[in-house]
Every structure is written in structure tokens, then in C-alpha cells.
Amino acid sequence: MLGEKPVIICRCNDVTIEDIINAVEAGIDHFEVLRKYLKIGFGPCQGRSCLLLAARIFAKLTGRRIEEVISEYRVRPPIVPIPVRVLLAGVIE
Amino acid sequence: MRIIVIGGGISGLFIAYELLKRGIRDIIVIEEKYLSAGGSGRNIGCFRSSFTSPEHVILMKRSIELWLNYRSELGLELKQSGYLWIARKPETLEVFEKLSVFHRNYGIPTRVLSIDEVEHVQPGLNKDIIAGALFDPMAGRMPIFENLVKLYLKLKTLGVIFHFYTKAIRLNSSGYRVKSVITSKGEIYGDIFIVSAGGKGTRELLATVNIEFPVIDETRHPIITEPYAEILKPALIIDWDTPGAPYVTQTEHGGIIFARNIADIPEALLTSHRIDVIGLTIKPIIELLPILKYVNILRYWIGYYETTPDHHPIYGPIYPYENLYVAAGFSGHGLMMGPITGLLIADWVLNGKPSIPIAENLTLERFKIGKLVKEIAIVG
Numbered sequence: 001m002l003g004e005k006p007v008i009i010c011r012c013n014d015v016t017i018e019d020i021i022n023a024v025e026a027g028i029d030h031f032e033v034l035r036k037y038l039k040i041g042f043g044p045c046q047g048r049s050c051l052l053l054a055a056r057i058f059a060k061l062t063g064r065r066i067e068e069v070i071s072e073y074r075v076r077p078p079i080v081p082i083p084v085r086v087l088l089a090g091v092i093e
Numbered sequence: 094m095r096i097i098v099i100g101g102g103i104s105g106l107f108i109a110y111e112l113l114k115r116g117i118r119d120i121i122v123i124e125e126k127y128l129s130a131g132g133s134g135r136n137i138g139c140f141r142s143s144f145t146s147p148e149h150v151i152l153m154k155r156s157i158e159l160w161l162n163y164r165s166e167l168g169l170e171l172k173q174s175g176y177l178w179i180a181r182k183p184e185t186l187e188v189f190e191k192l193s194v195f196h197r198n199y200g201i202p203t204r205v206l207s208i209d210e211v212e213h214v215q216p217g218l219n220k221d222i223i224a225g226a227l228f229d230p231m232a233g234r235m236p237i238f239e240n241l242v243k244l245y246l247k248l249k250t251l252g253v254i255f256h257f258y259t260k261a262i263r264l265n266s267s268g269y270r271v272k273s274v275i276t277s278k279g280e281i282y283g284d285i286f287i288v289s290a291g292g293k294g295t296r297e298l299l300a301t302v303n304i305e306f307p308v309i310d311e312t313r314h315p316i317i318t319e320p321y322a323e324i325l326k327p328a329l330i331i332d333w334d335t336p337g338a339p340y341v342t343q344t345e346h347g348g349i350i351f352a353r354n355i356a357d358i359p360e361a362l363l364t365s366h367r368i369d370v371i372g373l374t375i376k377p378i379i380e381l382l383p384i385l386k387y388v389n390i391l392r393y394w395i396g397y398y399e400t401t402p403d404h405h406p407i408y409g410p411i412y413p414y415e416n417l418y419v420a421a422g423f424s425g426h427g428l429m430m431g432p433i434t435g436l437l438i439a440d441w442v443l444n445g446k447p448s449i450p451i452a453e454n455l456t457l458e459r460f461k462i463g464k465l466v467k468e469i470a471i472v473g
Contacts, residue, residue: 027246030127036238044319081389091372
């Protein structure tokens with residue numbers, strides 16, 4: 001999977017294939033731990049562009065099925081970044 | 094001697110680490126899900142010793158010293174950038190003065206700040222609505238997962254066995270000894286059993302050996318923004334005079350996290366999202382630090398404060414069992430107490446008593462004899 005140039009998987013946080021391989025080789029054995037450790041899906045895209053790519057690489061490296069690898073992933077609201085002023089509009093204490 | 098640790102969060106990891114350092118080689122950690130799937134991976138990464146009970150102050154001060162040692166010993170990362178407790182009401186400063194005297198008696202150099210001094214600690218605060226603050230320079234924050242993963246990988250290298258996706262269903266006892274733990278993947282035998290499985294998890298498991306464990310999981314709803322360059326200078330800013338004490342921190346990655354204690358359904362599920370908490374949590378913080386009205390909210394998640402009746406953890410042996418111990422019910426402070434939890438539980442298991450005597454006040458027995466610990470400042 002490694003080419004000459006770094007291949008970026010998570011564009012929000014510049015996580016490369018090499019970062020994922022290194023983390024798995026170091027002993028990270030669950031996708032949620034990898035995700036939280038490398039901050040995959042923690043940027044503004046919330047995983048919409050990187051999550052499946054990262055999951056597929058992790059599945060391949062660990063010999064698991066992709067469904068199993070992403071089974072703990074939860075989509076967290078709001079789905080897209082929202083300016084604070086929008087969320088403050090309806091606050092009633 | 095085989096020791097079984099039930100719970101793969103920060104407490105379980107530090108218990109295993111401390112036992113290893115004292116010569117125990119046969120340690121098995123079992124975890125219902127993945128590493129730190131519970132509170133250890135859902136908190137905001139802050140620590141402090143500026144509490145209002147001698148138990149918390151003494152133990153947390155020692156815990157911070159241990160965290161600092163682990164920077165070189167384990168390569169962990171943390172930064173002591175301080176906690177800033179904001180007072181909106183002038184009379185709150187009198188409370189802060191008393192607290193500061195109490196803290197300094199225990200060697201924690203908190204101090205009360207005037208409005209101008211507060212601005213020096215955090216530029217951009219709205220001086221029109223604040224009266225002053227209490228500052229704790231020993232408090233701070235850390236990148237949680239970097240530290241958890243480093244500790245976990247170290248333990249694996251040292252021979253600790255981890256069983257993930259293995260739920261402890263019940264303890265199997267004979268007389269006053271626990272023989273084994275029945276898990277979703279079979280029965281595991283051991284000589285000593287230590288339960289550190291969060292709030293509800295610990296309560297349900299101990300109920301299988303007829304032990305009542307008074308803890309309830311209360312939801313918290315932290316909200317994080319997109320990453321920004323450093324805006325927040327102290328590790329945590331707390332709006333002390335607003336109900337639910339809203340607070341804000343900025344992670345090493347740049348995200349700004351807001352949280353507040355908001356009434357919710359008891360033990361609501363981790364997936365029971367509420368859009369209303371976002372505005373309720375952020376509004377008072379933006380009054381204090383108006384620049385934050387320009388940030389974008391990225392996501393929010395739910396975690397639990399595993400709360401005991403006196404908001405202190407429950408540590409130590411579980412009578413009448415000879416080989417059963419607990420470390421749970423941290424009431425929002427499990428991460429920061431991690432190192433001291435490891436030290437105290439190893440003391441109890443190997444020496445029969447804690448090396449810091451005041452920890453004796455935190456056993457489960459206190460609820461039977463009605464000797465609860467008093468604490469008034471429970472945030473972050």
C-alpha cells in the first residue's frame with residue numbers, strides 16, 4: 001500500500017496510510033481506538049471522506065471484515081459544522 | 094497469583110501497571126468493548142487538585158505528581174496551564190478566598206484574582222459581568238488517547254493479557270471467595286478480582302454477588318468545535334455562578350469543548366442525543382468570552398459521570414469477600430485519579446491497606462456506617 005509519496009487518507013488531519021500501518025504494527029487492535037488515536041474523522045468532514053478508506057485499510061491489515069471494523073462507529077450530531085449563532089437562536093432557559 | 098482486572102479504562106490500566114511494577118506477572122484485563130470505550134475515552138482530559146474535601150485534595154495532588162512522573166517514565170503528555178473559576182457575583186469571591194486558604198493548607202497554591210488579573214490569564218473575557226476568579230496553577234489537561242494508547246502498548250509489552258469484547262456477566266463465588274468471572278466468552282478463573290467497570294457496569298456485576306453498589310450514571314453532553322489556533326490560555330474556564338457550572342476547554346488538537354451539568358433522564362443511553370443542550374451549554378460561556386460566538390460546532394457526544402452519593406470514588410476491598418476489590422464511581426474524576434487509583438488498589442491487594450491513610454475513608458463501608466465525604470465543587 002506504500003508508494004513513494006505519502007498517501008493522505010484523512011484530509012482534515014493529514015493522516016497517511018503510513019500512520020495507519022505504523023499504529024497497527026505498534027499494537028492498536030480496534031478501529032475505534034485507531035480512529036481516536038490518529039483523529040480520523042475528527043475534522044470538519046466528520047469522517048465522510050476518510051472513514052471508509054481508513055476502515056478498509058484497517059480491515060486489510062488486521063484480516064477482519066469491514067462491517068466488523070466499523071460496527072462501533074456512531075454518527076454524531078450535528079452532521080455538518082454549524083455556526084454557534086444558529087444554535088443559540090432558540091435557547092430558552 | 095493471577096489477578097483479573099474487570100474494566101479496560103484508565104483505572105484498569107493503571108491498576109495493572111502498578112501491580113506489574115510490584116512484581117505481579119499474571120494479570121488479565123477484560124473489557125466489554127474496546128480500550129477505554131467508557132468514561133476514559135469520553136471525558137474532556139482535564140485534571141486538578143483544587144477540590145473541597147481533604148480526601149480529594151490529598152489524593153488528587155498525589156495523582157498529579159504521579160502523572161508528572163509518568164511523562165518521563167511512560168512518555169505521557171500533559172500540560173499544567175491551570176483552572177480558572179470565574180465568579181460573576183462579588184460574594185462568590187469570599188467563598189473563593191476560603192477555598193484558597195483551604196487549598197494552600199494542603200500545598201496547592203490557588204489564588205483569588207482581581208478582574209484585571211483575570212484578563213491577564215485569559216484575554217478577551219467580558220469584564221462587565223465578572224467579579225473575579227480563583228486560579229489553580231497546578232491543574233491542567235492532556236491528550237487523552239495519546240496517553241491511553243501509550244500506557245496500553247506498554248502493558249502489552251510487559252505481558253498483561255487483554256480480552257476485549259468480553260463482557261463480565263457475573264462473578265462466581267464459593268463461601269467468601271470469588272472463584273471466577275463468567276464472561277460472554279467463557280469462564281475466567283483467578284486468585285484476585287478487581288472491578289473497575291464504570292458505574293452501572295460495576296453496580297450490575299457486584300449485584301451478582303449480593304453487593305449493593307450505590308452509583309448512578311449521569312449523562313454529560315460535551316460539545317466540540319472545529320479545531321482553532323490557541324484561544325483558551327488556561328486548561329479550563331468554569332462559569333461558577335451559573336447553574337450547572339458550564340465550562341470550556343481547548344484540546345491539544347485545537348477543538349474547543351463546552352459542557353454543562355444539565356438535568357436529564359437517569360441513565361439515559363449514550364445515543365440519546367438532545368439538540369437543546371448545545372445552545373444551553375454554550376450561551377453562558379459566550380457571555381463570558383464573546384469571541385467564541387464565531388466558532389463552528391462540529392459534533393457532540395454523551396458520556397457518563399458515574400456518580401456516588403457523596404461524589405467520591407469507591408475504593409478497596411468488598412467485604413465479606415476475601416479477594417474482591419473495587420475502584421469505581423469517580424463522579425467525573427476517573428481520568429485524573431488514574432495513577433493514584435492504581436497505587437491505592439495495588440496497596441490494598443498486596444499490603445492489605447492503602448499507603449495514604451485518608452483513602453480508608455473511601456471504601457464501600459462508608460455507606461453502611463453513614464460516614465459520607467463532603468464535597469461542594471464537582472465540575473470538570
